Amino acid sequence: MEQSFNPYLPELATVIKIIDETPNIKSYRVVFDDPEKMKTFSFEPGQVGQLYVFGVGEATFVINSPPTRMEYLQFSVMKAGEITNAIHDLHEGDQIGVRAPLGNSFPYDDMKGKKILFIGGGIGLAPLRTLILFMLDNRKDYDDITIIYGSRTPLDLCYKDELREWESRSDVNLILTVDNEYPGWHKRTGFVPTVLNEVAPSPDNTVAITCGPPIMIKFVLQNLAKLNFKDDHVITTLEARMKCGIGICGRCNIGSKYICKDGPIFSLVQLKESGAEI
Amino acid sequence: MAETGFLPKEKIDGFLEALSKDALVYMPVLEGDVIIFRPFKPGNTLCLDRPANSPPKSVIYPQSDVLFSYNYKKETDDPKKVSIEIETHMDYPKAIIFGCRPCDAMGFTVYDRVFIESNGPDTYYQGRRDETIIITLSCPAPSAGCFCTALGSGPANKEGSDVLMTGLENGFLFEPVSEKGKAILAMPGIEGGSQHLQEAQKKQQDAYNAVKKPFPSISHTEISRKRFDLDEFWHKAVSKCVSCGACTFLCPTCYCFNFTDEQTLESGERIRSWDACMFYHFTLEASGHNPRATRFLRYRNRVGHKFLFYPEKYNGVIACCGCGRCIRYCPVSVDISEIVSQLRSPE
Numbered sequence A: 001m002e003q004s005f006n007p008y009l010p011e012l013a014t015v016i017k018i019i020d021e022t023p024n025i026k027s028y029r030v031v032f033d034d035p036e037k038m039k040t041f042s043f044e045p046g047q048v049g050q051l052y053v054f055g056v057g058e059a060t061f062v063i064n065s066p067p068t069r070m071e072y073l074q075f076s077v078m079k080a081g082e083i084t085n086a087i088h089d090l091h092e093g094d095q096i097g098v099r100a101p102l103g104n105s106f107p108y109d110d111m112k113g114k115k116i117l118f119i120g121g122g123i124g125l126a127p128l129r130t131l132i133l134f135m136l137d138n139r140k141d142y143d144d145i146t147i148i149y150g151s152r153t154p155l156d157l158c159y160k161d162e163l164r165e166w167e168s169r170s171d172v173n174l175i176l177t178v179d180n181e182y183p184g185w186h187k188r189t190g191f192v193p194t195v196l197n198e199v200a201p202s203p204d205n206t207v208a209i210t211c212g213p214p215i216m217i218k219f220v221l222q223n224l225a226k227l228n229f230k231d232d233h234v235i236t237t238l239e240a241r242m243k244c245g246i247g248i249c250g251r252c253n254i255g256s257k258y259i260c261k262d263g264p265i266f267s268l269v270q271l272k273e274s275g276a277e278i
Numbered sequence B: 001m002a003e004t005g006f007l008p009k010e011k012i013d014g015f016l017e018a019l020s021k022d023a024l025v026y027m028p029v030l031e032g033d034v035i036i037f038r039p040f041k042p043g044n045t046l047c048l049d050r051p052a053n054s055p056p057k058s059v060i061y062p063q064s065d066v067l068f069s070y071n072y073k074k075e076t077d078d079p080k081k082v083s084i085e086i087e088t089h090m091d092y093p094k095a096i097i098f099g100c101r102p103c104d105a106m107g108f109t110v111y112d113r114v115f116i117e118s119n120g121p122d123t124y125y126q127g128r129r130d131e132t133i134i135i136t137l138s139c140p141a142p143s144a145g146c147f148c149t150a151l152g153s154g155p156a157n158k159e160g161s162d163v164l165m166t167g168l169e170n171g172f173l174f175e176p177v178s179e180k181g182k183a184i185l186a187m188p189g190i191e192g193g194s195q196h197l198q199e200a201q202k203k204q205q206d207a208y209n210a211v212k213k214p215f216p217s218i219s220h221t222e223i224s225r226k227r228f229d230l231d232e233f234w235h236k237a238v239s240k241c242v243s244c245g246a247c248t249f250l251c252p253t254c255y256c257f258n259f260t261d262e263q264t265l266e267s268g269e270r271i272r273s274w275d276a277c278m279f280y281h282f283t284l285e286a287s288g289h290n291p292r293a294t295r296f297l298r299y300r301n302r303v304g305h306k307f308l309f310y311p312e313k314y315n316g317v318i319a320c321c322g323c324g325r326c327i328r329y330c331p332v333s334v335d336i337s338e339i340v341s342q343l344r345s346p347e
């Protein structure tokens, strides 16, 4: 039988570089083994992929390198369980399977000409990183860019080289925070939602995009509402246990919406319509 | 497709044997006191007395299916380098499902929208679907729990079948539904059937009238969203449920699945198996958070999927065919038709 596209078949890829981000997060740069696939592969900022460790299983991660930089695909993986532990055991040169791109993407066209406010916590910076780099590579399309990013301790901040770079740029306003005082830390302390309140960015012509642990997202959304951000100018990403990633296996629905297909990125308007608990 | 065929009763064995010459024929067989679809072979006796205990969904959507296998290979020029080779096996044999009920056949149309039309095509499902012919037997009489007519279907519904058979005094009337079904009429043993059509239609109508209607024919918009969203309603409605998942595994319209991976030393397989939204682990996230942590949330999702969410996606089509299996075989007698009828009565 002639084979048509098989949505469950992973594409073979090789890990070309592993970067230690934090004590429990590593970034993996991977390249498809088929050079043709590498050339023709395309995706949109915010889309995710399933990384497959042969014999162990698959888990979902956002492609956190931007489509404007296609030498490799980067995934950042926090240790959480069986598969993420197996990923942390990989070495440079190892082969893995990749099913990507899956899911929807950030509506970056609608954000053109607007001010952008990123609010991230911990590994939640991963999806934001894609969009930040994409916007920096198309800098003139966007107005002010503010990034509020926090983690438990300074050691838990991801992408430290890039944070340094963004901090030094005059066209990016980066605000870093850690939960508590920490030896040698002279920037802000306090939880991300609290820092958001202190910074009190103006909602005028501004889109807020947030990702982090569910509890952080919950309070960030509340605080954005207090700052008078409109629901259609607030964007967040949702998590769920994902298996198929293509809207069939039945795991990730909220009502008739599937996070793996209709998401993971939703505006607050869409979330409220779907009746999702946040 | 006006032409009909007639198979005299005594010719049925020969007919099945002829069918099985170039296809795998699955038919309902009595094993102990359950009826199960098994391949036609000597010693397996056809049993058409009542709907099979489990639907024939596994013929097209196997309970456990190897999606691909892989091998580790040493590279010849560099023995330290190992690479992976993936293989798929998708040459599906021709298959015939013989003697399933209209609800079972209709179940496949529920899958078609998901696996082929909207998210796919799912290569595995489509491959088997294309190679399968469905010969359905119209139900002579409803079984306990059947409520197909309340869902706009019925004991002689043709949706999803390639041929609809109706059992008569001396044999079976064959009404082709699709081109595939027409080809079946050319099989040896089949005679012209037009003189039996009237008798068959009367039988079909009698069966239709005999099916219990727990509620008048329903469309999904008649479900009270307010009650559906009410936790207390579900607490009460499914307090007995023990999360065993029998209702989903025996359901011809349930299709949730999981993947598992098996590996020996130098090779392995990725396997897709049926799973069930009634299980706690189904939606458990790595953080420990579980959006459907309780039985009532899971059962609500099951009913919601069939009667609200699926219809929202697919032009109002309800993803339940009223076969009644989940009612007949639930160990604690949770009755979905009762719950749905409560969901549609005014607040």
Ligand SMILES: Cc1cc2nc3c(=O)[nH]c(=O)nc-3n(C[C@H](O)[C@H](O)[C@H](O)COP(=O)(O)OP(=O)(O)OC[C@H]3O[C@@H](n4cnc5c(N)ncnc54)[C@H](O)[C@@H]3O)c2cc1C
Residues within 6 Å of the ligand: A048, A058, A059, A060, A061, A062, A075, A076, A077, A078, A079, A080, A081, A082, A083, A084, A085, A123, A126, A127, A238, A239, A240, A241, A242, A264, B284, B285, B286, B287, B288, B289
């Ligand atoms: C759209 C999306 C994007 C994502 N992006 C990223 C990303 O960029 N980076 C990232 O790091 N993560 C990301 N994630 C999260 C990531 O997918 C999960 O952390 C990952 O799937 C965890 O897989 P695991 O196999 O390691 O964990 P598992 O082993 O599946 O889970 C372990 C946890 O599950 C529970 N558990 C599992 N089995 C049992 C049991 N038998 N009994 C009790 N408890 C049990 C426990 O809480 C345990 O700690 C994303 C998720 C989604 C949906």
Ligand code: SF4
Residues within 6 Å of the ligand: B240, B241, B242, B243, B244, B245, B246, B247, B248, B278, B326, B329, B330, B331, B332, B333, B334
């Ligand atoms: S068969 Fe009955 S007890 Fe088992 S999960 Fe279904 S409703 Fe619950």
Ligand code: SF4
Residues within 6 Å of the ligand: B247, B250, B251, B252, B253, B254, B306, B319, B320, B321, B322, B323, B324, B325, B326, B327, B336
């Ligand atoms: S939900 Fe129950 S009645 Fe409906 S199709 Fe499934 S098993 Fe049959």
Ligand code: FES
Residues within 6 Å of the ligand: A241, A242, A243, A244, A245, A246, A247, A248, A249, A250, A251, A252, A253, A258, A259, A260, A261
């Ligand atoms: S992950 Fe399978 S339906 Fe979304």
